[in-house]
Amino acid sequence: xxxxxxxxxxxxxxxxxxxxxxxxxxxxxxxxxxxxxxxxxxxxxxxxxxxxxxxxxxxxxxxxxxxxxxxxxxxxxxxxxxxxxxxxxxxxxxxxxxxxxxxxxxxxxxxxxxxxxxxxxxxxxxxxxxxxxxxxxxxxxxxxxxxxxxxxxxxxxxxxxxxxxxxxxxxxxxxxxxxxxxxxxxxxxxxxxxxxxxxxxxxxxxxxxxxxx
Amino acid sequence: xxxxxxxxxxxxxxxxxxxxxxxxxxxxxxxxxxxxxxxxxxxxxxxxxxxxxxxxxxxxxxxxxxxxxxxxxxxxxxxxxxxxxxxxxxxxxxxxxxxxxxxxxxxxxxxxxxxxxxxxxxxxxxxxxxxxxxxxxxxxxxxxxxxxxxxxxxxxxxxxxxxxxxxxxxxxxxxxxxxxxxxxxxxxxxxxxxxxxxxxxxxxxxxxxxxxx
DNA sequence: TTGACATAAAATGTATACATTTTAAATTAG
DNA sequence: CTAATTTAAAATGTATACATTTTATGTCAA
Numbered sequence: 001x002x003x004x005x006x007x008x009x010x011x012x013x014x015x016x017x018x019x020x021x022x023x024x025x026x027x028x029x030x031x032x033x034x035x036x037x038x039x040x041x042x043x044x045x046x047x048x049x050x051x052x053x054x055x056x057x058x059x060x061x062x063x064x065x066x067x068x069x070x071x072x073x074x075x076x077x078x079x080x081x082x083x084x085x086x087x088x089x090x091x092x093x094x095x096x097x098x099x100x101x102x103x104x105x106x107x108x109x110x111x112x113x114x115x116x117x118x119x120x121x122x123x124x125x126x127x128x129x130x131x132x133x134x135x136x137x138x139x140x141x142x143x144x145x146x147x148x149x150x151x152x153x154x155x156x157x158x159x160x161x162x163x164x165x166x167x168x169x170x171x172x173x174x175x176x177x178x179x180x181x182x183x184x185x186x187x188x189x190x191x192x193x194x195x196x197x198x199x200x201x202x203x204x205x206x207x208x209x210x211x212x213x
Numbered sequence: 214x215x216x217x218x219x220x221x222x223x224x225x226x227x228x229x230x231x232x233x234x235x236x237x238x239x240x241x242x243x244x245x246x247x248x249x250x251x252x253x254x255x256x257x258x259x260x261x262x263x264x265x266x267x268x269x270x271x272x273x274x275x276x277x278x279x280x281x282x283x284x285x286x287x288x289x290x291x292x293x294x295x296x297x298x299x300x301x302x303x304x305x306x307x308x309x310x311x312x313x314x315x316x317x318x319x320x321x322x323x324x325x326x327x328x329x330x331x332x333x334x335x336x337x338x339x340x341x342x343x344x345x346x347x348x349x350x351x352x353x354x355x356x357x358x359x360x361x362x363x364x365x366x367x368x369x370x371x372x373x374x375x376x377x378x379x380x381x382x383x384x385x386x387x388x389x390x391x392x393x394x395x396x397x398x399x400x401x402x403x404x405x406x407x408x409x410x411x412x413x414x415x416x417x418x419x420x421x422x423x424x425x426x
Numbered sequence: 427t428t429g430a431c432a433t434a435a436a437a438t439g440t441a442t443a444c445a446t447t448t449t450a451a452a453t454t455a456g
Numbered sequence: 457c458t459a460a461t462t463t464a465a466a467a468t469g470t471a472t473a474c475a476t477t478t479t480a481t482g483t484c485a486a
Contacts, residue, residue, distance in 0.1 A: 028467075062467080141292060254471090272479095432481100433480100433481080433482080434481070447469080
């Protein structure tokens with residue numbers, strides 16, 4: 001029998017894989033029946049996924065699977081651009097070499113596992129970014145960033161298809177670590193900004209195209 | 214018998230009025246018994262208030278009433294400073310005169326009702342700010358701002374005591390509207406930044422003092 | 427005394443049952 | 457036929473009961 005945490009993972013995954021179509025309206029009962037759990041569990045997970053942007057309220061009854069739009073992707077990236085460089089700037093003075101080492105290990109891992117599913121690569125990617133921000137000493141900022149990541153991660157599938165960006169991304173990551181290691185915070189923040197901006201542009205452009213098609 | 218929405222309001226208010234002391238650890242059963250509702254309702258409200266920063270998880274069982282700290286207040290203000298001017302900049306081109314009029318009505322209302330409870334004045338204040346950002350066309354940004362406001366609003370009690378800021382604040386608000394009306398977006402954003410920064414400094418200073426005392 | 431283990435109490439997680447609200451359909455008046 | 461009102465079905469909200477987990481207590485051996 002599924003428990004809350006399991007249903008949370010599973011439902012999120014099913015939404016990401018578009019087993020439940022975007023914009024589709026679901027009911028608690030539907031989900032409870034489909035996943036063979038009590039509606040109580042569904043309610044909990046529903047509320048969580050709604051606060052994370054995977055589902056949205058739909059009238060007085062039902063929840064709607066979130067759709068995809070270039071505008072939303074652009075907005076999310078704008079917010080990342082506004083907050084992540086700040087987090088990096090605040091974290092930079094507190095970055096230890098051991099932490100940078102961990103970050104580099106993550107980069108190795110990403111580079112090594114070439115044929116990884118989209119969402120797993122995305123997770124590793126975020127772990128890398130998150131690690132760099134960790135030391136900023138601003139729990140609320142980190143919470144917001146996690147929330148943003150949740151919302152962006154819905155687009156990971158698209159990002160995979162959209163971008164043959166993997167190589168460039170890896171280079172930018174390495175550059176970032178190098179700058180941080182040498183203590184050049186300003187340059188690092190600039191690289192980060194461009195890094196996010198680049199990915200953003202490609203993703204948004206791709207979404208606009210498939211929408212036009 | 215209390216329903217979910219009512220318990221939500223009531224519990225939040227009781228936390229704000231420190232009927233439940235900061236840092237205190239509560240259980241679902243305690244609250245269910247105290248407010249005479251089922252634990253299901255408490256669970257729902259608990260999850261919501263946790264996502265809004267009024268409660269935080271405490272180990273594997275129990276929830277903790279959020280405390281107050283100068284550091285947290287400062288962080289929240291930093292985030293407001295990072296996001297609100299952006300929202301205003303984006304909204305400015307779309308600001309209609311009717312909306313500015315609404316905003317001015319709110320200012321009148323705040324000025325008129327001189328002896329308002331702290332949290333009600335705070336709410337009106339936020340409604341004013343919110344109105345200016347409304348037209349920015351970025352739902353996620355607005356959501357983040359609402360979330361931030363929720364978290365800041367826990368400090369409204371302090372803000373009241375801390376700041377004989379009311380008069381200055383009103384002046385800054387008026388100045389803000391005037392600039393927006395004349396289409397001077399850049400200056401308006403600057404005034405907004407200073408406005409938030411001022412309130413922030415006073416609040417943080419106050420919190421540091423009473424902590425030292 | 428201390429610390430580990432067993433056990434009891436309490437708290438939370440989950441399921442079922444019931445109450446209320448919401449949605450949709452069907453009937454009827456105009 | 458349209459629109460409004462009634463009525464039935466479905467969905468959600470809430471309470472109670474049970475299961476599992478967590479926490480605290482107490483016992484016993486070293």
